Amino acid sequence: MYIKHQLTIKDEKDIIIVRKLGREVATNLGFSYIDQVRITTAISELARNVVKYAGVGTVSIEVIHKFAPGLSVVVCDNGPGIVSIGKAMEDGYSTSDSLGAGLPGVKRMMDEFLIDSQVHQGTRIEVVKWLRK
Numbered sequence: 001m002y003i004k005h006q007l008t009i010k011d012e013k014d015i016i017i018v019r020k021l022g023r024e025v026a027t028n029l030g031f032s033y034i035d036q037v038r039i040t041t042a043i044s045e046l047a048r049n050v051v052k053y054a055g056v057g058t059v060s061i062e063v064i065h066k067f068a069p070g071l072s073v074v075v076c077d078n079g080p081g082i083v084s085i086g087k088a089m090e091d092g093y094s095t096s097d098s099l100g101a102g103l104p105g106v107k108r109m110m111d112e113f114l115i116d117s118q119v120h121q122g123t124r125i126e127v128v129k130w131l132r133k
Helices: 012-029 033-054 102-109
Strands: 004-009 057-065 069-077 112-118 122-130
Touching: 004 012, 004 033, 012 033, 012 057, 012 069, 033 057, 033 069, 033 102, 033 122, 102 112, 102 122
Parallel strands: none
Antiparallel strands: 004 057, 057 069, 069 122, 112 122
């Protein structure tokens, strides 16, 4: 079974659409309700960051298979990039007067978290949640 969806996100409406799609894919794959919430929360947070900081980007949601089935989410943008990934990954750090729980929270909710960001070139974040039966 190979499923991959890619959506452009540019506003709040797109965040809702991609979040709903992530939940549907997670449900169909057999994730527990708690993991569905984790996945949709992570997607929502990452998509919201794209809209807030870059204006536009893409979200790819893909069913993957390694040692178990899993759900991969890749979020890319061509925005300003993250000046200090280390700082951005600290709990409480925020550049926008928010709680600063975003990226560290996403990392805790998912099983894998990879980030690549270049100043003035954009950011790519990939997160994976593995299905545990």
